[in-house]
Amino acid sequence: MTNSSSVQPLTVSFFRSVLKGKISVPGDKSISHRALMFSALAIGESHITGLLEGEDVMQTAQAMQAMGANPKRIAPGEWRVIGQGIGQLKEPQDVLNMGNSGTSARLLSGILSSHGFFSVMTGDGSLRKRPMARVTTPLSETGAKFLTREGGRLPMAIVGTAKAHPVGYRLPVASAQVKSAILLAGLNADGITWVEEPVATRDHTENMLRHFGVDVRIEDLVDGGKKISLKGPVTLKARNIRVPGDPSSATFMLVAAAMISGSEICIEGVGLNPLRTGAFEVLKWMGADLCIENEHVEGGEPIGDLVIKGSNLKGVDVPADCAPSMIDEYPILSVAAAYADGVTRFRGLEELRVKESDRFTSIVDMLRGNGVQVDIDGDDLIITGTRGNIPGGGVVATHMDHRLAMSASILGLVAQKGIKVDDIRFIRTSFPNYFPLMNQLGAKFDV
Ligand code: S3P
Numbered sequence: 001m002t003n004s005s006s007v008q009p010l011t012v013s014f015f016r017s018v019l020k021g022k023i024s025v026p027g028d029k030s031i032s033h034r035a036l037m038f039s040a041l042a043i044g045e046s047h048i049t050g051l052l053e054g055e056d057v058m059q060t061a062q063a064m065q066a067m068g069a070n071p072k073r074i075a076p077g078e079w080r081v082i083g084q085g086i087g088q089l090k091e092p093q094d095v096l097n098m099g100n101s102g103t104s105a106r107l108l109s110g111i112l113s114s115h116g117f118f119s120v121m122t123g124d125g126s127l128r129k130r131p132m133a134r135v136t137t138p139l140s141e142t143g144a145k146f147l148t149r150e151g152g153r154l155p156m157a158i159v160g161t162a163k164a165h166p167v168g169y170r171l172p173v174a175s176a177q178v179k180s181a182i183l184l185a186g187l188n189a190d191g192i193t194w195v196e197e198p199v200a201t202r203d204h205t206e207n208m209l210r211h212f213g214v215d216v217r218i219e220d221l222v223d224g225g226k227k228i229s230l231k232g233p234v235t236l237k238a239r240n241i242r243v244p245g246d247p248s249s250a251t252f253m254l255v256a257a258a259m260i261s262g263s264e265i266c267i268e269g270v271g272l273n274p275l276r277t278g279a280f281e282v283l284k285w286m287g288a289d290l291c292i293e294n295e296h297v298e299g300g301e302p303i304g305d306l307v308i309k310g311s312n313l314k315g316v317d318v319p320a321d322c323a324p325s326m327i328d329e330y331p332i333l334s335v336a337a338a339y340a341d342g343v344t345r346f347r348g349l350e351e352l353r354v355k356e357s358d359r360f361t362s363i364v365d366m367l368r369g370n371g372v373q374v375d376i377d378g379d380d381l382i383i384t385g386t387r388g389n390i391p392g393g394g395v396v397a398t399h400m401d402h403r404l405a406m407s408a409s410i411l412g413l414v415a416q417k418g419i420k421v422d423d424i425r426f427i428r429t430s431f432p433n434y435f436p437l438m439n440q441l442g443a444k445f446d447v
Contacts, residue, residue, distance in 0.1 A: 012412025027243035039081035040069030044238030056101035091117035110181030113144035116162030244271035278326030320348020340385035357399035369394035393417035
């Protein structure tokens, strides 16, 4: 497991060749977590294909196992889950360890709040620094009790309630995890649970609950936000779920190919939910030669193949309201910005400070440590592009953050003096075959 293995540094040299070929990236992390959780809450046996088998999702599988659902792997990416029914999970006998996974911790908190038993949750050194009050504050309205370390951090004890009150809450920050936690608590609450979000965030919970037969209502608010509601208690019916390729994972390859002139790659079967694809739009604004082929809908989610060719990238100004649709992509887009011609301004990045690391600071340190000029204006990052001449030569500290590690590895490919990455272990939380796939495209990572 992530905690016990020793640090794995990586040296990356300037890459003098091109990336070519056709690949598929592993299943979407957000959808994979939800597939396991919702199947465990359904009546009957659900069948999942394309499940991401990264450590984060495996933490969710273990937690569902500890509570009596029985997720079984029958082939790579193919799982069967015997659902227990809403409110029917069993008290876990031991501490639930969520590893590095904020999505597991936050969504499960919602489920646990409306189950009438006691549980304790912890995580690794990164997760134990992340704020949980954003979920425990609204979830306390159910009648559940949460006891956390100071500052609302894990470990956390939860006394759930079988007689949960429905929560009504307007999100103070745009967060799909908080929205989902509240909706999941509402599945076993008596009455209407609602959440208002000021800016639309990823809607995989809403889509998948509907797929499992739940009547989820979504209204547009006059201020541009959304109100999502459901009436509990509900029954979820077991379903088949096909998980699309993860657009966040695909973006690492897309940026690498966009920067390296002469490259041309195709990534097949990627999820194209419009609330996830902000980074693709920004890459196009930057001048990337990116197009989508074979677009179709599967299991309520749009899917397609992404084809990208190397091209000259230019700096852009990205407004704050784009952030929810590309929140996980700023580390790798900041590498594209550093390589581009001109200045890029990413606006409104306050939420980056509470990810697997303080990504705001991690990005600044990664780029400045490799000779790129980065300025900070409040929550905005201003990156002065190098026109393809990133000096490099630095060591990137990844702070237990998978996306920082992958971004740094790509930075190394295009940095004149290469770079060193302090620790690549955490990449397996979300993208276990990242290096083999990059090498399949022609990169020569020595791992
Ligand atoms: C996720 C939501 C986002 C994202 C995370 C996955 C989800 O977090 O950063 O990687 O699956 O709901 P926030 O809800 O905290 O923005």
